Amino acid sequence: MTAFETSRNRNTELNAFLEIFGEARYPESTGPLAGMTVAVKDVLALKDARLTCGSKFLEPFHSLYTATCVQRLIDAGASIVGKTNMDEFAMGSSNENSAYGPARNPWDTTRVPGGSSGGSAVAAAIGACNVALGTDTGGSIRQPAAFCGVVGLKPTYGRISRYGLTAFASSFDTVGTFSRSLEDAARALEVMAGYDEHDATSAQVPVENYSQALNQDVKGLRIGLPKEYFGEGIEPDVRRLVEAARAKLQKAGCKMVEVSMPHTKYSIADYYILTTAEASSNLARFDGIRYGRRAGGEDATRYATLEETYRKSRTEGFGREVKRRIMLGTYVLSSGYYDAYYTRAQRVRRLIREDFVRAFERCDALLTPTTPTTAFKLGEKISDPLAMYLNDIFTVSANLAGVPAISVPVGLDSNGLPVGAQLISRHFDESTLFRLSKEIHVPLIPE
Numbered sequence: 001m002t003a004f005e006t007s008r009n010r011n012t013e014l015n016a017f018l019e020i021f022g023e024a025r026y027p028e029s030t031g032p033l034a035g036m037t038v039a040v041k042d043v044l045a046l047k048d049a050r051l052t053c054g055s056k057f058l059e060p061f062h063s064l065y066t067a068t069c070v071q072r073l074i075d076a077g078a079s080i081v082g083k084t085n086m087d088e089f090a091m092g093s094s095n096e097n098s099a100y101g102p103a104r105n106p107w108d109t110t111r112v113p114g115g116s117s118g119g120s121a122v123a124a125a126i127g128a129c130n131v132a133l134g135t136d137t138g139g140s141i142r143q144p145a146a147f148c149g150v151v152g153l154k155p156t157y158g159r160i161s162r163y164g165l166t167a168f169a170s171s172f173d174t175v176g177t178f179s180r181s182l183e184d185a186a187r188a189l190e191v192m193a194g195y196d197e198h199d200a201t202s203a204q205v206p207v208e209n210y211s212q213a214l215n216q217d218v219k220g221l222r223i224g225l226p227k228e229y230f231g232e233g234i235e236p237d238v239r240r241l242v243e244a245a246r247a248k249l250q251k252a253g254c255k256m257v258e259v260s261m262p263h264t265k266y267s268i269a270d271y272y273i274l275t276t277a278e279a280s281s282n283l284a285r286f287d288g289i290r291y292g293r294r295a296g297g298e299d300a301t302r303y304a305t306l307e308e309t310y311r312k313s314r315t316e317g318f319g320r321e322v323k324r325r326i327m328l329g330t331y332v333l334s335s336g337y338y339d340a341y342y343t344r345a346q347r348v349r350r351l352i353r354e355d356f357v358r359a360f361e362r363c364d365a366l367l368t369p370t371t372p373t374t375a376f377k378l379g380e381k382i383s384d385p386l387a388m389y390l391n392d393i394f395t396v397s398a399n400l401a402g403v404p405a406i407s408v409p410v411g412l413d414s415n416g417l418p419v420g421a422q423l424i425s426r427h428f429d430e431s432t433l434f435r436l437s438k439e440i441h442v443p444l445i446p447e
């Protein structure tokens with residue numbers, strides 16, 4: 001049995017994939033990524049493949065074109081193995097918001113793999129691919145990477161084109177990777193990064209040689225330890241293993257500096273105001289007419305008015321969490337509340353961004369836990385949205401500021417569950433993330 005078939009068998013148990021491709025998607029190639037297998041989160045377009053975004057709404061939908069990031073991987077010789085499970089429209093931290101059932105954590109199948117890119121994290125962890133693509137709007141790559149024991153990279157906003165990514169919150173959404181090795185993350189980023197004429201927010205900043213950065217020594221780099229990220233609520237094992245990572249960096253010649261990021265306490269509230277506002281606008285396109293599933297089927301005469309068709313299609317097609325966010329977002333954007341919520345939240349976003357600018361005057365990267373806890377149980381937080389949102393406490397700030405961040409496995413807790421440490425660096429300085437990650441990475445799964 002090939003490695004891939006083995007992982008297919010595990011998929012039945014873990015529900016990581018929504019679609020697995022046969023041999024047809026394996027090109028003969030000599031490109032720089034020849035031999036690399038890639039799984040794609042089902043929020044990224046691949047021509048003629050399904051694109052459900054984890055939603056019932058898009059169950060019948062197939063892509064008409066391929067996302068730039070996916071196309072660049074294919075052009076470089078990578079093979080696409082399938083589309084992975086996710087929280088509906090990338091809203092969630094546990095994968096339990098998928099209309100196709102939750103993915104499960106391969107380390108303990110009674111626990112969540114994290115979300116929203118849970119299926120991709122599992123696919124990378126079980127060896128179903130070398131690299132799995134995910135998206136990170138508030139932590140959806142880093143949190144599941146931490147929970148599943150793999151490397152999760154969220155590049156700088158604008159580093160990788162969003163063309164072909166179904167938008168959740170356009171000013172936060174970032175494409176990135178899951179992998180067992182740092183080398184594969186570096187190679188995939190080198191290929192995917194760079195300007196794309198189809199995405200005006202993709203940056204015209206030169207792409208660095210990230211593979212080479214992995215060999216660069218870290219001596220003299222200054223590491224900031226933001227005190228707001230080491231407060232209460234962190235599990236002792238998480239604290240201990242992040243502390244061990246700090247000690248390794250110090251031993252390798254890094255200098256530790258304590259920094260303060262005073263606006264961190266506003267980041268969760270700020271994130272959930274701004275992203276729900278953007279989501280309510282982005283998801284307006286799912287109306288039962290233009291994409292996906294129409295209530296009453298194709299017989300458009302079934303409902304008396306267009307509005308009724310919209311209403312029924314959206315009522316039937318969207319899950320609870322998506323509806324909750326659309327309603328919150330519509331509320332914060334409504335006239336009378338717009339200035340009180342949306343405008344203020346934009347100002348707070350600026351302050352959070354300035355916290356990073358100020359911190360990076362004193363250090364080259366920040367070291368924090370990725371999450372306060374290891375993977376929680378399925379069902380544990382599903383009826384308490386606030387508890388679920390609080391899981392993103394250490395990850396959302398990087399998206400508010402647009403800076404790159406990575407979650408690196410640093411060991412197992414006393415229950416045998418993976419712990420991730422997060423490194424955050426300046427805009428477009430992914431190279432420093434790779435350099436530092438190499439020093440603290442504890443590979444938990446053979447490559």
Ligand code: GLN
Pocket residue numbers: 090091092093115116135136137138139140141168275392
């Ligand atoms: N868990 C966060 C949320 O539910 C992050 C989602 C994401 O990054 N796509 O919004």
